[in-house]
Amino acid sequence: MKQKTAFAPILTIENGITDVDFYQKAFGAIELRRFGNDDGSIHVSEMEIDGALFHLHEVTKIYTSTPLRLAGTTVTIGLFVDDVDGVIAAAVAAGATLSSPAKDYFYGYRQGEIVDPHGHRWQIQKKIPQTQRTDEND
């Protein structure tokens, strides 16, 4: 069977992290596998959100940067969901910071953005009908 093409982003986290419950609480993620260190901290956590696979990976010698160390991010994870407002509310309740409240945009998306406790940016979104561009929906 041909392997279906897919993205499986790898989010860098600090060394010494033991608690990644945020992703379960915010997005309903399921942890499939965890590779731990001797001190109980996470080396790699393999998770999926409704079939969409991603990994949390601690800092290593060849990949040293995290959003907290760099005070910025180089990739934003867009996540299509059914209930944009519900997922954002759950994420904020689980410890995320709301960086951009959910809003309908003219180009046909309802979107809002949160920053998770490890500094990663998630754009929570769903498609909606496109509309005329105005000051309110730009």
Add this chain to the structure above:
Amino acid sequence: MKTIKTAFLPTLSVRRGAAAVEFYKQAFNAEVLFCMADPEGAVVAQLSIEGVDFLVADESPEHGNYSPETLGGGTIRMGLVVADPDAVAAQAIAAGANEIYPVADQDYGYRLGRIKDPFGHHWEICRPL
């Protein structure tokens, strides 16, 4: 009831966005679904690799989005699951990516190699074993 399939749509922040779009076309046979440029030449483009979409955008520090070149590193690596990781990695390297480590069978159950693209983003090209 859920009406849409949960899916990722990553946005890669880069410098030289227009050149990055050209690179991803050559490296991954990406199809450009749209590409918008502002008067200064900064682009936002949606690309598709065999039906899997991502966005490429010139960095926008005022929104917290920086290129790996600006920050001196990246915060997320792009895992790309494909049918033939050897061929995909080879094509990306031929297009100008640097090999971090070669595609090989990894003990965690993937055939996987890592490259760094000319815009600083790391890609792990893989398939489950």
